[in-house]
Amino acid sequence: MSLLDLFKRRGSAPVARERLQVLLAYERRNRSQPDLVSVLREEIMAVIARHVQIDQDYLQVSMDRGETMSTLEIDIQIPNKSARPLAMSA
Amino acid sequence: MGKVVVVTSGKGGVGKTTSTAALGAAVARTGKKVALVDFDVGLRNLDLIMGAERRVVFDLVNVIQGTAKLSQALIRDKRVETLFLLPASQTRDKDALTEEGVGEVIDKLRSVFDYVFCDSPAGIERGAQLAMRFADEAVIVTNPEVSSVRDSDRIIGLLDARTVKAERGEQIAKHVLVTRYDAARAARGEMLSIDDVLEILSTPLLGIIPESQDVLKASNLGSPVTLSDPTNSAARAYIEAAKRLEGEDLPVVVPFERKGFLDRLFGRRAA
Numbered sequence: 001m002s003l004l005d006l007f008k009r010r011g012s013a014p015v016a017r018e019r020l021q022v023l024l025a026y027e028r029r030n031r032s033q034p035d036l037v038s039v040l041r042e043e044i045m046a047v048i049a050r051h052v053q054i055d056q057d058y059l060q061v062s063m064d065r066g067e068t069m070s071t072l073e074i075d076i077q078i079p080n081k082s083a084r085p086l087a088m089s090a
Numbered sequence: 091m092g093k094v095v096v097v098t099s100g101k102g103g104v105g106k107t108t109s110t111a112a113l114g115a116a117v118a119r120t121g122k123k124v125a126l127v128d129f130d131v132g133l134r135n136l137d138l139i140m141g142a143e144r145r146v147v148f149d150l151v152n153v154i155q156g157t158a159k160l161s162q163a164l165i166r167d168k169r170v171e172t173l174f175l176l177p178a179s180q181t182r183d184k185d186a187l188t189e190e191g192v193g194e195v196i197d198k199l200r201s202v203f204d205y206v207f208c209d210s211p212a213g214i215e216r217g218a219q220l221a222m223r224f225a226d227e228a229v230i231v232t233n234p235e236v237s238s239v240r241d242s243d244r245i246i247g248l249l250d251a252r253t254v255k256a257e258r259g260e261q262i263a264k265h266v267l268v269t270r271y272d273a274a275r276a277a278r279g280e281m282l283s284i285d286d287v288l289e290i291l292s293t294p295l296l297g298i299i300p301e302s303q304d305v306l307k308a309s310n311l312g313s314p315v316t317l318s319d320p321t322n323s324a325a326r327a328y329i330e331a332a333k334r335l336e337g338e339d340l341p342v343v344v345p346f347e348r349k350g351f352l353d354r355l356f357g358r359r360a361a
Contacts, residue, residue, distance in 0.1 A: 012310035023138070056158075
């Protein structure tokens with residue numbers, strides 16, 4: 001940091017600019033096709049649903065889209081009794 | 091049973107979304123459970139004003155169509171524990187909202203939250219009518235300017251005719267919230283006065299929010315102005331308005347600008 005930065009007042013506009021850039025980059029991509037995080041979410045859910053009955057009440061999905069990295073968090077409570085063994089091929 | 095409050099105006103750009111965020115956050119800060127619902131399907135912005143735009147997974151339309159549970163679509167605020175957001179859909183068309191679906195969602199929210207704030211889209215079409223449909227109270231956001239006051243009058247007419255409460259023959263409680271009030275311009279006679287606005291609309295006043303740089307700053311940061319800096323004049327006005335909404339009897343003080351030397355010297359009146 002240079003001495004000059006100390007005197008340069010940083011307003012809130014740069015924050016607004018950055019937030020909009022991240023959001024619009026995602027929304028523009030999304031107009032033609034769903035984004036990777038949403039695709040992953042749906043496919044992961046489909047895989048889990050093949051093996052256990054997912055109770056929507058015990059499912060929380062959260063995302064955080066960042067500029068360089070996004071996070072996807074899927075929190076599922078699986079009751080032991082509803083877990084079916086994998087189907088065996090005959 | 092929680093109270094459902096629609097924040098509406100008719101005219102666009104007067105501060106509905108800003109006011110929804112600021113009032114909702116002010117009420118939630120006192121420990122009440124508050125849900126903010128964005129009804130502007132196709133053009134959502136409450137998520138951006140709340141700083142939750144990166145965290146939207148599901149939305150109001152998903153809940154109405156049954157692809158997501160209400161609990162999954164509600165986004166908890168990172169600053170205030172008791173504050174939640176239900177975003178509008180960005181992509182789907184506005185016909186995705188049905189009266190029955192909206193009614194069910196509002197009923198569920200009402201049973202869990204102390205306050206449900208519905209952020210209405212601009213206009214008087216379907217979206218705006220659905221936002222007000224199940225409301226117990228209405229905050230009519232008005233700028234002290236002719237077209238805004240005229241549109242507010244139209245909205246007041248709709249509130250008295252098209253809400254469930256009105257159809258049952260009950261009164262929907264209405265409050266006018268004057269935003270972007272510039273005391274200096276009002277003093278110079280360039281802006282409708284608060285008395286003019288209230289006389290024309292004959293509706294009680296909830297508060298006067300002064301024109302303030304801090305409102306823009308809060309939007310830039312993605313924080314309701316009542317959370318980002320609760321001490322500035324706009325935030326204080328919103329916090330007081332929120333208290334009145336909760337039934338507290340607080341007098342409204344009209345912000346005034348001390349007349350400057352030049353103003354007094356040339357004390358002119360605008361047409």
